[in-house]
């Protein structure tokens with residue numbers, strides 16, 4: 193049975209499951225319970241390292257860098273874990289960070 | 301100074317939330333707010349800086365750096381240096397005086413790594429904050445947080461370091477330190493227009509135009525430890541430190557602003573005269589070059605960028 197005060201986070205690509213207190217930003221809550229299923233960078237919605245795709249569950253997000261989460265992506269469930277507050281148990285994929293390909297092509 | 305560039309003069313940083321950012325740069329780092337403009341940008345400076353501002357915060361959808369400006373000795377130097385930059389095949393745009401408040405005309409161009417730089421020679425001087433320039437006291441009362449003394453340098457990530465080296469040598473900068481890979485390619489450049497070990501630095505990276513950090517100067521190692529205490533007290537996102545860099549030998553701590561832009565406060569470090577030989581670090585020893593004590597890179601140092 194789901195605990196009222198915690199959310200269960202299942203990170204499917206890493207086969208890891210952990211619980212975080214309700215109402216806290218996911219990435220920092222994960223760090224507090226000493227889990228490592230999502231990459232940790234700036235913790236401020238800027239670097240994109242903590243990019244995830246939420247497959248199931250409800251959540252809220254604070255403003256995130258458009259360079260890493262476009263409006264279309266946000267609509268598809270992509271988010272930055274450091275700006276995401278779970279509102280229920282979540283099932284998600286981590287490791288969605290990518291270098292910006294267009295810029296790499298430009299650089300070649 | 302060889303060709304008239306004096307110092308890093310300003311940096312414009314994009315943030316996701318202006319109020320949170322002002323809190324970080326003013327309450328925590330200890331910069332002084334000296335103005336706002338009608339676009340909502342906020343202007344800040346370290347208390348020892350004589351010009352009106354050195355850090356500009358702009359709210360935007362994507363954090364990072366808009367541009368960094370260097371102050372030159374006089375207006376004539378701007379024209380000479382603009383001509384030299386154009387000779388490299390780089391386009392230079394002249395932005396009229398007043399576009400940035402209280403600042404003269406700026407010569408702006410995009411470096412081979414994709415970063416925007418500018419040169420200017422005139423900005424309103426309000427003097428050091430809180431002390432007189434006649435019989436000045438040692439320091440002003442009322443400083444906040446880390447009490448940063450000045451904006452010191454930026455470290456930027458980009459692809460074409462050879463191109464940037466050529467550009468900055470054209471501007472009269474010296475190469476104080478470098479990192480070389482086994483084939484002799486440049487993996488990092490620490491460039492200076494002054495006696496400081498670096499005024500601007502670049503690390504090789506696949507993408508263009510990435511921002512690694514803006515750095516602010518503190519006087520002592522004790523101040524760096526106190527900065528670390530404040531980072532914990534304010535629950536600020538820590539990157540790494542306090543520690544020492546191999547490169548430049550500065551004593552440092554890295555942390556992040558609320559939009560994910562990295563900040564540094566540091567003290568100490570080597571010095572550079574134009575007759576100094578460039579210091580070389582080998583990329584095989586990059587861990588020690590960056591973090592002298594642990595001798596290993598944290599992954600974040602290379603990947604967390606805005």
Ligand code: FES
Pocket residue numbers: 219231232233234235236237238239240241242243272273274275560
């Ligand atoms: S950790 Fe940098 S965006 Fe989340």
Ligand SMILES: [Fe+2]
Pocket residue numbers: 453454455513515564
């Ligand atoms: Fe630095």
